[in-house]
Amino acid sequence: MAPKHDINKVGSESSDFPILCETCLGPNPYVRMTRQEFGQECKICNRPFTVFKWNPGDGGRFKKTEICTTCAKIKGTCQTCLLDLEYGLPVQVRDAALGRKNEAPSSDINKQYYIQNLEAQMEKSDSGIAYDAQLANAAGKEMLKTLARNDPYYKRNRPHICSFFLKGECTRGDACPFRHEKPESGVGPVRGNVQQSMQDRYYGRNDPAAKKILGQVAEAxxxxxxxxxxxxxxxxxxxxxxxxxxxxxxxxxxxxxxxxxxxxxxxxxxxxxxxxxxxxxxxxxxxxxxxxxxxxxxxxxxxxxxxxxxxxxxxxxx
The missing domain is CATH 3.30.70.330 (RRM (RNA recognition motif) domain)
Known part of the structure; x- marks a missing residue:
């Protein structure tokens, strides 16, 4: 059998199954997925990777993996929502509580070299991951346990709110694939550069959700x-x-x-x-x-x- 990574696919990644949290996967234990090898570039390392798409449940929107499995293992996150797999919290909250520093370089060339080194380390390690939650502040871990969402939050899989409905201009009615409802007070869709916001969430910087959680902890x-x-x-x-x-x-x-x-x-x-x-x-x-x-x-x-x-x-x- 040919090796998964051959010389013609250097700088790309192939995987057999995604790394997902329970919320993104959905409640159906027999979920059906489509698999597209080298379907798109990873939002973090820009390498082509295997993209998985699925419907997490009735009334949910179709979801897909946004980053490669290597980047997910490096940070210990879900490939779709980019939240921490252990606590279900933003990376910025986890890293602040555990006293972890983001050491990833910003330039594309150095980023590829950095990821290749981490891949070699993960192949040698017993766990197969680069992120080690044991090397952390004990008080910070206790705080994360109190903040963690222990049960899946399937409401996060619902369709997004229709922007035309908010303006009073949607004419599709029941055929509209988006939700026709007013957002909760103080909560609304975040617009802007999607890729940049993905990188901010992954690297734990300028994350609005994390800042809100950390602000609540600081106030308490x-x-x-x-x-x-x-x-x-x-x-x-x-x-x-x-x-x-x-x-x-x-x-x-x-x-x-x-x-x-x-x-x-x-x-x-x-x-x-x-x-x-x-x-x-x-x-x-x-x-x-x-x-x-x-x-x-x-x-x-x-x-x-x-x-x-x-x-x-x-x-x-x-």
Whole structure:
């Protein structure tokens, strides 16, 4: 039998079955799929891959795989919705809670080299995957368990809302394949560059759904971002005796996406066992606050410290 990958198909991928979550697969255990080898380019690595299409159930829209199995294994996600397979949450939420950093390159040439190396690693590993959930923050894993959706959410397979209906211009009536209903308050279809939004979701950056979840967690933990946009300082309470380098190392380990240049200053107040960390911009401070709230605080020199927002300075009297 000929090998699955021959010399004429370098840079492509063939697979016998997709990697899907229960929601995308649907409730029918005898679902029928069509399989098209090298049917389209992966939305992440741009390599041709085997595309699977199926109907997840009555009243659902036809679905298909959007990324290749290699990219799905690298991040531990579903090939269709790109949500984490273990927790059913956006990658950005998972990586923030577990303190994982996105190391994938952005250029196409480096991306192909990066993926080839990971493929070689996965072939040698016992699990056959690159993502290792065991190398993670214990408090973050507990937080993810509380946020995880344990049961399939089949409503996600429904047809999209008809944009013409929302404008009052749809003339197809019952023959329209889209839903004729008003979206929930504050929820609507996200428009824009589909491929870019796929990459953002996969790499865990600028994901609206993830930002909403992390915001809710931060608010529940008392870390809701203050309205004063000038506040860019986080306060660590209950920190043991330490040096500035210890705080920076703890931050780099808990939130790997934060660059050293984004931390403007670190002020240690020994008598009160607290540390003021001032960031270069508000966005960096918010990302760190969201990640640390999901992790249940920050661990400095073996001791877990509480994290709160700093307060705005009182204006001097005229």
């Amino acid at each position: 933990k008392g870390l809701k971002a203050p309205e004063d946009k000038a506040i860019t300082t986080l306060l660590f309470l209950g920190v043991p005796k330490c040096e500035e380098g210890d705080v920076r190392t703890a931050l780099a380990g808990a939130v790997p996406s934060v660059e050293p240049a984004q931390i403007r200053s670190v002020s240690i107040v020994g008598p009160s066992n607290s540390v003021f960390v001032n960031f270069a911009d508000r966005g960096s401070a918010e990302r760190v606050a969201e990640a640390l709230s999901a992790q249940g605080g920050i661990e400095v020199d073996g001791k877990r410290a509480k994290v709160v927002w700093g307060r705005s300075r009182k204006k001097a009297a005229a």
